[in-house]
Each structure stands twice: as structure tokens, then as C-alpha cells.
Amino acid sequence: MSWILLSSRGASFPFVFYFYREFRFYGLNNLDFVVTSVARYRLISTMDQVIQMLPEPLKQISTHHDFAGQKRAERIYQVIIIVAGVLGFFIGFVGQQLSYTVYTVASGFVVACAVVLPPWSCFRQNPVMWQPVKKDKDENPANDNNNEDPAGGNEAKTAEKDDTFAEEIIRSTPSTITVPDNWPNVPLIAINRYPLFPGFIKKVDIVADENLKELLRRKVTLRQPYVGVFVKKDDENKSETVSSLSEVYSVGAFAQILEMRDQGTVVELVLSALRRIRVLEPIEDNEEAVYHNASAMVVGRLNGRRSGQQRRERDSYKAVKRPSDTSSPPAATTAEGAPEDVKKEETKTESKPHGIIMAKTENVITDPIERTVEMKASMQAIVQTIRDVVAYNTLFGQQINLLLHPSQNVIDNPVYLCDLVATLVQSADTADLQKIMDEDSIQRRLEAALLLMEKEKTIAKLKHDINKDVEKKVQDQHRKYLLNEQLKAIKRELGIEKDDKSAIIEKMEERLKDLKVPEYAMKVIDEEKTKLNFLDPHSSEFSVSRNYLDWLTNVPWGKMSKENMNLEDAIRILDEDHYGMKDVKERILEFIAVAILKKSVGGKILCFHGPPGTGKTSIAKSIARALNREYFRFSVGGMTDVAEIKGHRRTYIGAMPGKIIQCLKKVQTENPLILIDEVDKIGGAGYHGDPASALLELLDPEQNVNFLDHFLDVPVDLSKVLFICTANVLDTIPGPLRDRMEMIEVSGYVAEEKLNIASSYLIPQCRKDCALEETQLEIKEGALETLIKQYCRESGVRNLQKHIERIFRKAAFQIAGRKEDESEGLVVVDNDNLSKYVGRSKFTSDRLYDITPPGVIMGLAWTAMGGSALYIEASLRRRYKEKEEHTAVEASGELKTTAHPMSEPGSLEATGHLGDVMKESMKTAYTVAKNIMMRRYPDSEFLERAHIHVHVPEGATPKDGPSAGCTIASALISLALGRPARQNVAMTGEVSLTGKVLPVGGIKEKIIAAKRAGVDCVLLPKENQKDFDDLPDFIKDNVEVHFVAHYDEVFDIVFPAV
Structure with a gap:
């Protein structure tokens, strides 16, 4: 049995080759394209060595055969395999020595026969995958020309002979192509980045250029698998062809196509570089060049053929090149002997622009190798550097093993060593690699290669050091993590430390120990703690639940700060921080008094409204200090998202509670003072809700007992919180929200109050901020008065504070810039040098007229910035005539002149950037003025027929409001009477x-504006007398005030002499 197995080994070897040949023949070797090509190339080289040992007849059979006998060769091949198998089986029964000897001889014979037969042509040296062009059976042109004359029949026979000759050319072309020493005309392939050096293989994809694809297909079909590979100078150019030879380096590689896989849109090539070549010039006529190269490679080509035969060969080649045109009838031949369709095709091809795909080249001759000491030293240095790089980077060594042939001796071949270095180095620039390709001197090529390897060594060492550092850090972190985990496990076993869940829950229970948590809130906390125990600490739900519990346990349930119930201390604190503001201080003291009597602390909702800079925000902080409450402020100006107040839902990522719950967590008390600033500037309803409506629940004493935040989803008691809101105007605050707040007006300051505030509060604060003593800077009282009247006329003191700070900064610069030898004197600021510190004055006087003319009356206005004097001017727009004369002819022929009223009515035009309310007020005043003039001056028709223009100065400032009716009517009457009103x-x-006359608002601000303008007589509505009586005496002093209920009283005061 052992001999049977042994003998079967002799037959199994050719069977393996047979099956591999079958897979190779039918294209089933779908392994990696490049790797299998390299392995196959090595197998081919080994088989070629076997072929060279064969006798000459077998060698001829192995290198020259035609594909017409392929079937016969396959049958012989199969018979040999069967005979070899039978022979091996029979030899198994013979003696041991004889079996071993015959087995060896038989196996070698079978291998040799398998190699020399035609089916192994795909394994021989330099194989090329190609498909011969086959002609259809009905392609005979004679079948389409049966009805033509004899001359046409002769032409058809000639074409048939030409086609037959073309097939003979293809069949007679050898499948094994010996690499020529000189091949000048080659297809030009332009590649990017890395040159292809001789002795190495590169994979190239041809995607874009269809002409180059077609040329390569023809080249492979004609067994001319040679191309020129050159590197483009511009790496951004991704095309496989170039429009000019200047776009590529002149020296490239003459490469052979080891394998070509045509996939339609992409042609994949495996190129093996053979030698260096230099490109000389582009070749325009690509077809002729291909044809002549094909003719040069035909084995058995007939020398001395007639010119007609050469033309037929060329036409046959073109027929092969365009197999799709073979089914068409033969074209007529011109006088020159060339077919017309060929000429048309050539013309069409010439007119079609494309890049350079064929070029003429020459071989680059390398200088002779002289084994000098320098060369040996350079080669050894390169080899040592390669070893150093391999020590730093093991992948570099694997690349060398893939690229080197097993029998290749690198040390003895300096040219191959330079090419190997240039192929291995990936970090070098294209110019540096091309420098090795261009260089002819071996020594200089070695020096350039050594320089590249030194750079690669530096980069490899740096990468190695970085990787080593990173690996060390990772190992240290991993070691530290393991040790910490072990330490935690030991502590848990000893009972010293608890796990994360237990520590978190214990921490939260510690927070709740001193709090009086309501039952409904405690139930939610217990449920969340139970849920937390069952969750994985690394899950996202664990973080959500932990965050929710953290907020629930940070709410100060039942925890309140002790309030100050001493009225005297509260008064002292309020007076220390703010001057005036009598209404605000009285309201806070009332709040304290009620708390003392009730012996319980409650909440309240107050709203301070007034001009900017009057201390609304700062007084809230003083109130918190006076009441001994925690202070928290947030602004709602421009707020458009309800979640800022009521929080986000817990389903959202990054959800958190609203400002109120954040306040309670920060102050850790249930009775803080919360200041909601700029409530009049809150955003309106939008995509994220209406914040103003959200404030209703917050500021309603009946609802904020159970305030529900979206995040906590647990009611929170806010009834003990003192809410203070601030606003500049009340018109923009929604009515329901305004109804829930107690309004306290914070009016502007007069000059006397500003002077007191500056002396008692602003200057000491600025002196402290700038570190200036009283002995270094003094501001005279006259300078302060000038500063208030000519620089800071607004109702607040914020602008006054800025000017005082500016004075102190300039004085500090002046004092700090003194030299050491200069004496330190007192810096005094008075009226003479005030402009040196604050610049020129912005205001001189509110009065535009020292003496008002007819039609001009001074009114008083009130805005968010305070009170101001406002003039109303009335004037005629057209020339006015009381009567118009009319001349008529009587029956007697005499002329008679009569006078009658004008038929055209008067008109009123208003300008000055007026609002709708003020425009309606002006129309009403116009009617009232007409009524007064009709009753008092029935003969006057001025207001009935005059075209009047009423203007309010400072047109860039918007003006609106229902408080100018009396002023407008007085200006119109003054114009109608032609007399000025009472001065001042x-x-x-x-x-x-x-x-x-109806009541108006802003009485204090308007009185202050009148005094600032130097007016000593003011007319106010009768119903505003109570507001005037509440004003301080220093505001009412030196002002003559008349309270009027009807305009007749105004007329009698303003026009006393009429």
C-alpha cells in the first residue's frame, strides 16, 4: 500500500499543474491581482530554467508553435498525464531502488513535457493575457457583392486575401516575446509621486483616457506589452496622459505588462520595469508606429515583399484594430491606394484632441561600474542604514522581503541597490526620487540613495520613539488602573470603602439629613434611589438618574435664613447705599414691620420702574442686605425660551432645571431675594414658548406655592421668596403680568439730588477704586454743578458716574507720571480746567428761544431717560388773504368789485417723527383751537382757511404720547392771533x-425739566395736583404752578393781554 501511495506521488505532480492550468485558462484565478502576478512571475522564471536544460528540438517546440494545434497539444498532454499515472502505479510494485530511480526520471519527464506543451504558454517567461480577434462566419465581403461587376468581385477577393493574411500574421506571432534591447516607440503612461525603478513591479490603473486604453489593448493583442512609465512633475494632475512632455520628467522606465485585466471602464496593469529610458519627442501617428512595431515582431516575416503586400499587411492590421467595422462592406479605394473609410477614420482621429499616448524614447546608458573604495563604503553604509531602519520598523523589513528575489544579491549590484532604496523610501519627495532615476553616475546615485535612507532612518527613529512613549504611557495607565481596581477590591473586602453606588447614595442621604423634605418629594427620591441601585454605573441611564437625584437633594427643602427684624438697622443700611428713593425705602420698612407683627416671614412681588441709572438694580441688593436675605439676580431681557425659567424635560440630552431652581441650589435657602431684571424687555411668544406667560405662575402668590419645574417635576414652594422686578417703562409689560406686581416708581434726580449723590456716594467710591487720597485730588462743587448741567442732564446718575471716574483716571495718570524730583501737589478740578478732564460740554441750554415768537410754545415731555423741554412750532405754509376781490360787469356796462369769502378750506400738516397717538392729539388740538377762535373771535377765519404747518424739533427723535394737546392748541392760537404767548x-x-384738560404722568420729571430750562411758570392738569404735592420741597421751590381743568383757563394764563 505504501508503494501505491509513493507511486501516486509521481502522478500527482502533473495533475496539480493540469488543474492550475485549467483554472488559469478559464480565468478563475481571482486571488489578489498583484500578489498572484508576482508569485506567477517567479514560477515562470523557474520553469524557464528547466526549458533551457531541454534538448534543442524540445526547446524549439516550447518557444514556437501555433494556436491552431492547441487542441491536438491538449490531447497529447492529457495522454502523457494518463501514461505517467499508470507508469507510476506500475512502478510501485517494483523494487525499492528501481522504484525510486524510475520515479525520479518519470516525474522529471512528465514535468518537462508539461512545460513544453502549448497549454503552458501562460506560464512561460513574460506572459501576457490577450484575446485573439476572431472573424464571424458571415464576414466574407463577397457575399455582399454578388450583383456587382467583375471588377467588384476582384476587389472582394483581394479583401478576403488581405483578411486571411492578417490572421496569418496574428497566428504566426510568437506567444513568447524576447525583450528587445532597443524599443524606441512606446505608449507613454504618466504616474504620480513615486517613479517605477528597473527590476520592480507596480500596479497602474488606467481610468480616464480611452485612447490610451485602446492603445494598450492593441499592444497586448499584438504581443507588444511594453510601455514607458514617467513621473509627472505636478502631483495634482491625476490623468494618465499629459498634453506636453514638459509635464513629466524626461527619464522614466521601460516596463513590460506582466498582466492586464480589462474591466471596461478600468484597465488594470501590472508593470515590471526593465531599464531606464529617456523620452525624446511625442509620436503623432500612433497607428503607423504600432503597425511597424508589430511587423518587426512577426516570426517568419517575408523579406522583400512587394509594396502592395506591405499595404495589405497594414490594412489587415487596421482591420484587426477595428473588429466592429469588419462586418461592413469594403470601401472603395482611392487613386492613392488607400481605402476612403480609412482616410475618413484617420481624419476623424486627427481632429479629435487627446493627450500624448505614444512617444519616441532612447535607452539611458549607465556609467560603467568601477569598484572603488568609495563605492564599497557607500554601499555598506546604505546596507547598514537599511538594517537600522528595519530595527526601528519591522514593516520595512517585510517590504524588503516582498521586493527582493530569493536569488538576488543586492550587495554586489550597486545599481539595483539604488533602485531598491528609491522603491522602499515612501517619505521622500518626488524630486529626490527622480534625482536617482536621472543620475548616470553610480557613485552619485549611491550618495543620493544614502541621503534618502538617512532621512528615512531619522523618521523611523522618531516614529519608534513616539510609539515607545505612547506604549509606555498606555502601559502605565493600564498598570495604574489595575492597581486601583485591586485596591478598591481590597478596601471593599475589608469594609474600608464602599462601591460607587453606595458612596453616591450615602452622600445624598447625608444631604437630606438636615432638610425637611415634603412627603411627595421624599417618595420620588426613594424611587430614584431604588432605581439607581439596579443600574449599571457605566450606562447612560445611570448618569441621568444620578443627575436627577443630585438636583432633588440640593433643593433647600424647609431651610430658611434668619431675617433682620430691626427697623433701625434696615434704615441705616438703606441710607448707607442710596440717597433719596423715599417710596422704595418706605415700602421695604413696611414689609419688615408686617413681618414683625405677624411673627412670620412671607414673600412679596415688587416692581421698580423708572429711568435708567436711577439705582433700581442696586437698591435690590441693598434691600437683601437690610433684610439679611440671600441675593440672586438674573435678567430676562431678550429671553425667548420658556425653559430658561421652567427648565427642560429630562428626556433631552443636557437637560437642567430653570433659573429659579438653580437659584435655590446656589443660595441654599427657601427665602432669598430674587431680582428679575429688565422685565419690560422680555421676548415675546415664539417657537420655544412665551416667557412672559411663564412668569405668571412664578409671580402669582396664589400659584407659586406649588411651582412646578419641568426638570424636577416636583412642586416647590416659592411663597417665601421676595421677588423684585425692574423695568424702564410699563407699556411693554403684559397686562396680566403687570397686574400681579406691586408697582413702585423710581423717578429721576434733579440737579440738587445729583450733586448730593456725587459728593456722598460716587466720589468716595471712585476715590477707593483709584487709590487716591483726599490730599491728592479735589473736585470743586462748582465743577460738579457744571458737570451735571452741561454734561449729564439725564435723569439717572450712571453717566455722571462715568464722567467722575474719567476725572479720577486722568488725575491718577497725572500723579503717577510725575518725576521723583517734582513735589507732590494737590490736583484741583474746577470750572476752568474741567474740560481738560472730560472734554467739551455737550449741552448748553434746553431753551431754543430766549423770547418765543408767535406760534411757538414750550411743552414738557417725559421719556424713559427722564423729563425734557419740548417746543411746538406753528407756521403758515401759504400766503394768507382775508378776502378775495372779484370784478363783474353789470347790465349797464359798468364794472363792479365785490368781496366774498374764499371757497378753499385750510389744512394742517405735522412733522417731527410723530407717533399715531400724537398725530391724533394734534388733530384734536386743531379742532379745539378753531372752537376757541370762533367763540372769542368770531370775525377771524384764519384757522378755517390758512394752510398751517406744525413741527416738533429734533426730528430724529421719535415722539409719541397724549400729553401735548394743550401745547399744540396754544401754538395754533398764538399763530392765529399773531401774538406771542407769555414768556417763561x-x-x-x-x-x-x-x-x-386731562391728567398726564411724569410730573416730577417734567418739573425737573422745566427748572433745568429756566422756566418759572408751569401749567399742569388739575387732577395732577396730588402728584405735585408729593414732590420734595426743593423741587417745588421757585416754580409758579397753575392747575387748570379747562382750556379756557389755559388761554387766560398764556394770553393775559388779549
Whole structure:
């Protein structure tokens, strides 16, 4: 049995080759394209060595055969395999020595026969995958020309002979192609980045250029698998062809196509570089070049053929090149002997622009190798550097093993060593690699290769060091992690430390120990703690549940700060921080008094409204200090998202509670003072909800007992919180929200109050901030008065504070810049040098007229910035005539002149950037003025027929409001009478259609503006007398005030002499 197995080994070897040949023949070797090509190339080289040992007749059979006998060769091959198998089986029964000898001889014979037979042509040296062009059976042109004349029949026979000759050319072309020493005309393939050096293999994909694909298919079909591979100078160019030879380096590689896989849109090539070549010039006529190269490779080519035979060969080649045209009838032949369709095709090809795909080249001759000491030293240095790189990078050594042939001796071949280095180095620039390709001197090539390897060694060493450092850090971290885990496990076993879950729950229970958590909240906390125990600490749900528990346990359930119940201390604190603000201070003291009597602390909702810079925000902080409450402030100006107030849902990533719950967590008390700033500037309803409506629940005493935040989803008691809101105007606050707040007006300051605030509060604070003593800087009182009147006229003191800080900064710069020898003197700021510190004055006087002319009246306005004097000007737009004369001819023929009223009515035009309310107020005042003039001056028709223009100065400033009716009516009457009104008089108040004067707001600001303008007589509505009586005495001093209920009273005061 052992002999049978042994003998079967002799037959199994050719069977293996047979099956591999079958797979190779039918294209079933779908392994990796490049790897199998390299392995196959090595197998081919080994088989060629076997062929060279054969006798000459067998060698001729192995290198020259035709494909017409392929079937016969396959049958012989199969018979040999069967005979070899039978022979091996029979020899198994013979003696041991004889069996071994015959087995060896038989196996060698079978291998040799298998190699020399035609089916093994695919394994021989330099194989090329190609498909011969086959002609259809009905391709005979004579079948399409049966009805033509004899001349046409002769032409058909000639074409048939030409086609037969073309097939003979293809069949007679050898399948094994010996690499020529000189092949000048080659297809040009342009590659990027890395040159292809002789002795190495590269895979190239041809994708874009269809002409180059077609040329390569023809080359492979004609067994001319040679191309020129050159590197492009511009790496950005991705095309396989170039339009000019200047786009590629002049020296490239003459390469052989080891294998070509045509996939239609992509042609994959495996190229083996053979030698270096230099490109000389492009070849325009690609077809002629291909044809002549094909003719040169035909074995058994007939020398001395007639020119007609050569033309037929060329036409036959073109027929092969265009197999799709063979089914068409033969074209007529021109006088020159060339077919017309060929000429048309050539013309079409010439007119079609494409890149350079064929080029003329020459071989690059390398200088003779002289084994000098320098060369040996350079080669040894390169080899040693390669070894150093392999020590740093093991992948580099694997690449060398893949590229080197097993029998290749690198040390003895300096040219191959340079090419090997250039192929291995991947970090070098294209120019540096091409320098090795271009260089003819062996010594200089070795020096360039050594320089590249030194750079590669430096990079490899750096990568190795980096990887080593990273690996060390990773190992240290891993070691530390393992040790920590072991330490935790030991501590847990000893009971010293608990796990993360237990520590978290214990920490939360410690927080709840001193809190009075409501039952409904405690139930939710217990449920979350139970849920947390069953969750994996590394899960996302664990983090969500832990975050929720953290917020629940950070709410100060039942924890309140002790309030200050001493009225005297509260008064002292409030007076220390703010001057004036009597209404605000009284309201806070009332709050304290109620808390003292009730012996319990409650919450309240207050709203301070007034001009900017009057201390609304700062007084809230003083109130918190006076009450001994924690202070928290947040602004709702421009807020458009309800979640800022009521929190996000827990389903969202990054969800968190609203500002109120954040406040409670920060202050850790249930009775803080929360300041909601800029409540009049809150955003309106939008995609994220209406924040103003969300404040309703927060600021409603009946609802905030059970305030529900979206994140906590547990009611929170806010009834003990003191809410203070601030606003500049009340018009933009929604009515329901305004109804829930107690409004306290914080009015502007007059000059006397500003002077006191500056002396008592602003200057000491600035002196402290700038570190200036009283002996270094002094601001005179006159300078402060000038600063208030000519620089800072607004109702607040914020701008005044900025100017005072500016004075202190300039004084500090002046004092700090003194030299050591200069004496330290006192810096005094007075009216003379005030402009040196704060610049030129911005205001001079509010009065535009020292003496008001007819039609001009001073009014008083009130805005968010405070009160101001506002003039109303009325004037005619057209020339006015009381009557118009009319001349008519009587029946007697005499002329008669008569006078009658004008038929055209008057008009009123208003300008000055007025709002709708003020425009309606102006129309009402116009009617009231007409009524007054009709009653008091029935003969006057001025307001009935005059075209009047009313203007309010400072047109860039918007003006609106129902408080200028009396002023407008007075200006119109003054224009109608042609007399000026009483000097130094100002008025405010809205007038109804019947002349009744209606009350207005901002009495304090308007009185302050009148005094600032130097007016000593002010007219106010009768119903505003109570507001005037509440003003401080220093504001009411030196002002003559008249309270009027009807416009008739205004007329009598403003026009006393009429």
C-alpha cells in the first residue's frame, strides 16, 4: 500500500499543474491581482530554467508553435498525464531502488513535457493575457457583392486575401516575446509621486483616457506589452496622459505588462520595469508606429515583399484594430491606394484632441561600474542604514522581503541597490526620487540613495520613539488602573470603602439629613434611589438618574435664613447705599414691620420702574442686605425660551432645571431675594414658548406655592421668596403680568439730588477704586454743578458716574507720571480746567428761544431717560388773504368789485417723527383751537382757511404720547392771533374735544425739566395736583404752578393781554 501511495506521488505532480492550468485558462484565478502576478512571475522564471536544460528540438517546440494545434497539444498532454499515472502505479510494485530511480526520471519527464506543451504558454517567461480577434462566419465581403461587376468581385477577393493574411500574421506571432534591447516607440503612461525603478513591479490603473486604453489593448493583442512609465512633475494632475512632455520628467522606465485585466471602464496593469529610458519627442501617428512595431515582431516575416503586400499587411492590421467595422462592406479605394473609410477614420482621429499616448524614447546608458573604495563604503553604509531602519520598523523589513528575489544579491549590484532604496523610501519627495532615476553616475546615485535612507532612518527613529512613549504611557495607565481596581477590591473586602453606588447614595442621604423634605418629594427620591441601585454605573441611564437625584437633594427643602427684624438697622443700611428713593425705602420698612407683627416671614412681588441709572438694580441688593436675605439676580431681557425659567424635560440630552431652581441650589435657602431684571424687555411668544406667560405662575402668590419645574417635576414652594422686578417703562409689560406686581416708581434726580449723590456716594467710591487720597485730588462743587448741567442732564446718575471716574483716571495718570524730583501737589478740578478732564460740554441750554415768537410754545415731555423741554412750532405754509376781490360787469356796462369769502378750506400738516397717538392729539388740538377762535373771535377765519404747518424739533427723535394737546392748541392760537404767548411758561396736559384738560404722568420729571430750562411758570392738569404735592420741597421751590381743568383757563394764563 505504501508503494501505491509513493507511486501516486509521481502522478500527482502533473495533475496539480493540469488543474492550475485549467483554472488559469478559464480565468478563475481571482486571488489578489498583484500578489498572484508576482508569485506567477517567479514560477515562470523557474520553469524557464528547466526549458533551457531541454534538448534543442524540445526547446524549439516550447518557444514556437501555433494556436491552431492547441487542441491536438491538449490531447497529447492529457495522454502523457494518463501514461505517467499508470507508469507510476506500475512502478510501485517494483523494487525499492528501481522504484525510486524510475520515479525520479518519470516525474522529471512528465514535468518537462508539461512545460513544453502549448497549454503552458501562460506560464512561460513574460506572459501576457490577450484575446485573439476572431472573424464571424458571415464576414466574407463577397457575399455582399454578388450583383456587382467583375471588377467588384476582384476587389472582394483581394479583401478576403488581405483578411486571411492578417490572421496569418496574428497566428504566426510568437506567444513568447524576447525583450528587445532597443524599443524606441512606446505608449507613454504618466504616474504620480513615486517613479517605477528597473527590476520592480507596480500596479497602474488606467481610468480616464480611452485612447490610451485602446492603445494598450492593441499592444497586448499584438504581443507588444511594453510601455514607458514617467513621473509627472505636478502631483495634482491625476490623468494618465499629459498634453506636453514638459509635464513629466524626461527619464522614466521601460516596463513590460506582466498582466492586464480589462474591466471596461478600468484597465488594470501590472508593470515590471526593465531599464531606464529617456523620452525624446511625442509620436503623432500612433497607428503607423504600432503597425511597424508589430511587423518587426512577426516570426517568419517575408523579406522583400512587394509594396502592395506591405499595404495589405497594414490594412489587415487596421482591420484587426477595428473588429466592429469588419462586418461592413469594403470601401472603395482611392487613386492613392488607400481605402476612403480609412482616410475618413484617420481624419476623424486627427481632429479629435487627446493627450500624448505614444512617444519616441532612447535607452539611458549607465556609467560603467568601477569598484572603488568609495563605492564599497557607500554601499555598506546604505546596507547598514537599511538594517537600522528595519530595527526601528519591522514593516520595512517585510517590504524588503516582498521586493527582493530569493536569488538576488543586492550587495554586489550597486545599481539595483539604488533602485531598491528609491522603491522602499515612501517619505521622500518626488524630486529626490527622480534625482536617482536621472543620475548616470553610480557613485552619485549611491550618495543620493544614502541621503534618502538617512532621512528615512531619522523618521523611523522618531516614529519608534513616539510609539515607545505612547506604549509606555498606555502601559502605565493600564498598570495604574489595575492597581486601583485591586485596591478598591481590597478596601471593599475589608469594609474600608464602599462601591460607587453606595458612596453616591450615602452622600445624598447625608444631604437630606438636615432638610425637611415634603412627603411627595421624599417618595420620588426613594424611587430614584431604588432605581439607581439596579443600574449599571457605566450606562447612560445611570448618569441621568444620578443627575436627577443630585438636583432633588440640593433643593433647600424647609431651610430658611434668619431675617433682620430691626427697623433701625434696615434704615441705616438703606441710607448707607442710596440717597433719596423715599417710596422704595418706605415700602421695604413696611414689609419688615408686617413681618414683625405677624411673627412670620412671607414673600412679596415688587416692581421698580423708572429711568435708567436711577439705582433700581442696586437698591435690590441693598434691600437683601437690610433684610439679611440671600441675593440672586438674573435678567430676562431678550429671553425667548420658556425653559430658561421652567427648565427642560429630562428626556433631552443636557437637560437642567430653570433659573429659579438653580437659584435655590446656589443660595441654599427657601427665602432669598430674587431680582428679575429688565422685565419690560422680555421676548415675546415664539417657537420655544412665551416667557412672559411663564412668569405668571412664578409671580402669582396664589400659584407659586406649588411651582412646578419641568426638570424636577416636583412642586416647590416659592411663597417665601421676595421677588423684585425692574423695568424702564410699563407699556411693554403684559397686562396680566403687570397686574400681579406691586408697582413702585423710581423717578429721576434733579440737579440738587445729583450733586448730593456725587459728593456722598460716587466720589468716595471712585476715590477707593483709584487709590487716591483726599490730599491728592479735589473736585470743586462748582465743577460738579457744571458737570451735571452741561454734561449729564439725564435723569439717572450712571453717566455722571462715568464722567467722575474719567476725572479720577486722568488725575491718577497725572500723579503717577510725575518725576521723583517734582513735589507732590494737590490736583484741583474746577470750572476752568474741567474740560481738560472730560472734554467739551455737550449741552448748553434746553431753551431754543430766549423770547418765543408767535406760534411757538414750550411743552414738557417725559421719556424713559427722564423729563425734557419740548417746543411746538406753528407756521403758515401759504400766503394768507382775508378776502378775495372779484370784478363783474353789470347790465349797464359798468364794472363792479365785490368781496366774498374764499371757497378753499385750510389744512394742517405735522412733522417731527410723530407717533399715531400724537398725530391724533394734534388733530384734536386743531379742532379745539378753531372752537376757541370762533367763540372769542368770531370775525377771524384764519384757522378755517390758512394752510398751517406744525413741527416738533429734533426730528430724529421719535415722539409719541397724549400729553401735548394743550401745547399744540396754544401754538395754533398764538399763530392765529399773531401774538406771542407769555414768556417763561411751559405746559403739559392732554385736551379733549370739548376743551377739558386731562391728567398726564411724569410730573416730577417734567418739573425737573422745566427748572433745568429756566422756566418759572408751569401749567399742569388739575387732577395732577396730588402728584405735585408729593414732590420734595426743593423741587417745588421757585416754580409758579397753575392747575387748570379747562382750556379756557389755559388761554387766560398764556394770553393775559388779549
